Amino acid sequence: MLNFAVGPVQMDEEIVKSAAQPVPYFRTQEFSSIILQNESLIGKFAGIGIGYRTVFLTGSGTAAMEAAVINCFTPKDNVLVVNGGNFGQRFADICEIHGIPYIDLKLKYGEVLTEEHLKKYDNIDLSGFLINLHETSTGVLYDLELVSRFCKKKGVFLIVDAISSFLADEINVNNSGIDVLILGSQKALAVAPGISALVLSPKAIEKIQNGTIKSLYFNLKAALENGERGQTPYTPAVGILLQLNYRLKQIDTIGPEQVIAATKALAEDFRSRISKLPFSFFSSSMSNAATALVTNKISAYKIFEILKNDYGIWVCPNGGELKERVFRVGHMGALSIKDNHILVEALKEIILKA
Numbered sequence: 001m002l003n004f005a006v007g008p009v010q011m012d013e014e015i016v017k018s019a020a021q022p023v024p025y026f027r028t029q030e031f032s033s034i035i036l037q038n039e040s041l042i043g044k045f046a047g048i049g050i051g052y053r054t055v056f057l058t059g060s061g062t063a064a065m066e067a068a069v070i071n072c073f074t075p076k077d078n079v080l081v082v083n084g085g086n087f088g089q090r091f092a093d094i095c096e097i098h099g100i101p102y103i104d105l106k107l108k109y110g111e112v113l114t115e116e117h118l119k120k121y122d123n124i125d126l127s128g129f130l131i132n133l134h135e136t137s138t139g140v141l142y143d144l145e146l147v148s149r150f151c152k153k154k155g156v157f158l159i160v161d162a163i164s165s166f167l168a169d170e171i172n173v174n175n176s177g178i179d180v181l182i183l184g185s186q187k188a189l190a191v192a193p194g195i196s197a198l199v200l201s202p203k204a205i206e207k208i209q210n211g212t213i214k215s216l217y218f219n220l221k222a223a224l225e226n227g228e229r230g231q232t233p234y235t236p237a238v239g240i241l242l243q244l245n246y247r248l249k250q251i252d253t254i255g256p257e258q259v260i261a262a263t264k265a266l267a268e269d270f271r272s273r274i275s276k277l278p279f280s281f282f283s284s285s286m287s288n289a290a291t292a293l294v295t296n297k298i299s300a301y302k303i304f305e306i307l308k309n310d311y312g313i314w315v316c317p318n319g320g321e322l323k324e325r326v327f328r329v330g331h332m333g334a335l336s337i338k339d340n341h342i343l344v345e346a347l348k349e350i351i352l353k354a
């Protein structure tokens, strides 16, 4: 299968091969050095400053979203959630479940966050800001500059879910004043699902240390403490941490800027090819990680099914009210310009036959 899904994404052959190794025992010096190297490389690529830490959780990206919220906020807080799709809604749901007061800044699907939206909260007391940098369900990339400026001006604690944008779009944790950056293994990091990571600012670490969280598994205090010696409190997804190590070293050799540039080039090549076909772009602000396409002629869900069953190609269908109209094409992972050509030729044939 040729994988243009937005996650899990097409994995590099070498990483797939490395995944066939037996899983080692992990309470060892050798495995500790793998975790410490993962932490150091992620920090380097995220542009951390002094005193930042990265911890790993075994669980998909949502686990890290929930851990971030419950370790950093309490019912005494008031947070703003940018809710432009499924992943924004997930932050709102987490706040709801844990009784954390939140304001739901609801955007229409595909809508871009603007200065006008944020102005309304200039005089409202906020202690936190939650955003998915790339709202993967609609392909919208939010303006991190804008959000960063707003949070710095108001002194608001900023949590950014970058699960599908880290290493696809430019992010610098230190410059943007991000307090918690959330990552997941199966999107832009392009390994198997199961590991999520949180890059924590000194302010976030302090909040976690002083918190009294009611959770055993998601207690990041324990993760920070164990992480100091390159360990995790409980058995991690050892195999995926090894895949991640392989991948991070690969990125370090290529250079993170080059990885972002290659993803951007792939996205731009696809968008220029597809513009000759009867599709339109769902949003005016797109991440390099994915393109959400609107189809008026053929059902979007049908296109997903035909590509999967007749061509051996995965793209991502949308759900709910967008099911028949929108589908998404990912540009993360081990894809090439040649793969874009294959996908666009398949779409051409599907349209001709429709």
Ligand SMILES: *Cc1c(COP(=O)(O)O)cnc(C)c1O
Residues within 6 Å of the ligand: 007, 060, 061, 062, 063, 087, 132, 133, 134, 135, 136, 161, 162, 163, 164, 184, 187
């Ligand atoms: C995929 C994704 C998640 C997490 O989803 P999981 O299925 O829990 O891995 C969270 N946020 C964004 C923006 C995502 O793309």
